[in-house]
Amino acid sequence: MTAARGRPSLTERRRQETRLEIAETAAALFSDQGYDATTVEDIASAAGISLRTFYRYCAAKEDALTPVLTSGVGLLVDELATRPVDEPLTSAVQAAFDSSASARRLADPEQARRLVRIMGTVPAIRMRWLAAGRDMQDQLVPVLAARKGAPEDSMEVRLLACALIDALSVAMEHWAWQDEPEDVVELTRRALNYLRIDEL
Known part of the structure; x- marks a missing residue:
């Protein structure tokens, strides 16, 4: 089934939700413990995803936000x-x-x-x-x-x-x-x- 005109498909909406979940997890960690002290592994673990999934959505730590x-x-x-x-x-x-x-x-x-x-x-x-x-x-x-x-x-x-x-x-x-x-x-x-x- 195709998406309604002007509306993202269900798959794309799920991707957007995953990106935002990663971003909000990273934002909380950066805020609580600092940017430099936060690793990609920290973000992935807190978001409940694998490192492979993290890198599927973010090329680097600074892209997470x-x-x-x-x-x-x-x-x-x-x-x-x-x-x-x-x-x-x-x-x-x-x-x-x-x-x-x-x-x-x-x-x-x-x-x-x-x-x-x-x-x-x-x-x-x-x-x-x-x-x-x-x-x-x-x-x-x-x-x-x-x-x-x-x-x-x-x-x-x-x-x-x-x-x-x-x-x-x-x-x-x-x-x-x-x-x-x-x-x-x-x-x-x-x-x-x-x-x-x-x-x-």
């Missing part, structure tokens, strides 16, 4: 696409961010803060985080273009997508490194308001 880095991309874009077109963009993006964040399975705030710090300080993972941000920008472009009534190849639309992702990333990094962290929702709201994107 990729699904965690990218899982919010589609969620945020999908949520933003459902927001009313006449809703101020700041409010729409904030609501989409809040909704997509609540759908993620890494719910422990302190673990999430440690993970963001790892993503920002381990060069191999930071490269993948930056790549995930660029992917999110590319996915945001058609949604923003539709809201703005502008062509997708518009420089202004691409700049807006870049500014939005950078604002969210900076807010998350700031939250992760605070000794007494503020509410992450309030930080993202401040970051988006600072951009004054509703005036663009």
Whole structure:
């Protein structure tokens, strides 16, 4: 049986679930015991899979987190696409961010803060985080273009997508490194308001 149009097949959905399970296991281990102290064997054992299975899904240890880095991309874009077109963009993006964040399975705030710090300080993972941000920008472009009534190849639309992702990333990094962290929702709201994107 073929997959419905636009929907992954059952086999592909199972692969995606396995990738995300490996990623979330790796994220927990990296957060709890550090990136360098965590081995591929540790991740495979904690995930209940063989090393062979691990390497079927991940070329190297630093690739294990990729699904965690990218899982919010589609969620945020999908949520933003459902927001009313006449809703101020700041409010729409904030609501989409809040909704997509609540759908993620890494719910422990302190673990999430440690993970963001790892993503920002381990060069191999930071490269993948930056790549995930660029992917999110590319996915945001058609949604923003539709809201703005502008062509997708518009420089202004691409700049807006870049500014939005950078604002969210900076807010998350700031939250992760605070000794007494503020509410992450309030930080993202401040970051988006600072951009004054509703005036663009």
